[in-house]
Amino acid sequence: MSLLLSPVPILLVVLLILSLRRDARWTGNAFLLSLTALTVLFALAAGSDSAAGALVGGVLVLIAVLSPLLTLVLIGFLIANGVFMMRKEGRSLGNLLSLLAGLGLLAVIVGAAISLRFAAEHPWLFVVLTFAALLGTWAGYVLTSYLVYDVVYAWIASRTSARYVMVHGSGLIRGRVPKLLANRVDAGIAHWSRVRETHPDALLVLSGGQGPDEPRSEASAMAEYAREQGVPQEAIVLEDRSRTTEENLRNTRGLVGTVLPADGPGLTVTSSYHVLRTAALARRVGLDAQVAPARTAGYFWPSAFLREVVALVARHKILHVLVAAIVSVPLPLVIAFAVINA
Structure with a gap:
């Protein structure tokens, strides 16, 4: 049986449809949608014997290969947008969010390079950076989930x-x-x-x-x-x-x-x-x-949307902190345990 026809992708698709019909305004739909999309894409890629599976697998590999370049492009865009926003709208924290996000991504990448270079002499540096990288990855997932659902929800709402x-x-x-x-x-x-x-x-x-x-x-x-x-x-x-x-x-x-x-x-x-x-x-x-x-206005949107995401996360901060801890803490703890017992 194709993975696409296995119970998990089908169940998630059904749950997503039911949830959207029940109330598209529920922001949990953002994560249900992203989880469903990732599961379906994985099922398609795993079914490599089909043309659709081969195509999806190829696209995923291409994204993985280009991801470092895409990340650098994103960093450059966020920093440039932040500087433009600051000059045009002022230096409030809300207006600086895209600049701070770009600098934060840049800091993680520079930290990764430093950690790999000095991991042998300073293993705890690798532990800290692993935690930061996992936490940043989770933050990126949250942001992407809200971003995609913002487009999907706007399309639904505009046609009701x-x-x-x-x-x-x-x-x-x-x-x-x-x-x-x-x-x-x-x-x-x-x-x-x-x-x-x-x-x-x-x-x-x-x-x-x-x-x-x-x-x-x-x-x-x-x-x-x-x-x-x-x-x-x-x-x-x-x-x-x-x-x-x-x-x-x-x-x-x-x-x-x-x-x-x-x-x-x-x-x-x-x-x-x-x-x-x-x-x-x-x-x-x-x-x-x-x-x-x-x-x-295009220049205004990135910082404004980041501000809204921060507000959405703050509405359920305990849940977000708990999930972020589950995602980002276990692996650094394992590495730290290995360092202690080395």
């Missing part, structure tokens, strides 16, 4: 049916809608226009309160922008009390059944880097809505 559309606010600049927020409103209008084809009474909810340094609420500025794009006033609902993403969602949930229809799900729109965490928050507050992405 809805009865209304809500747009998440962000900061204003001198009381006006900046580019990032305009992209959100534009995407919201596009989805609202699609929803109106089946529900002519669909409403566009613009959500965002007034910050301490803002002359008016984000919702009112977004409404002005939406009207300029041709959205009629009677189709616009203002939610102008929220200050955070979670409040956007909770206050919108409070409108369901009164201002908003209760006989169907909604769709909320935020920046592409912010989709997964917003979806997780919508699930937590009990709002029946999926989350669709709006376009984000």
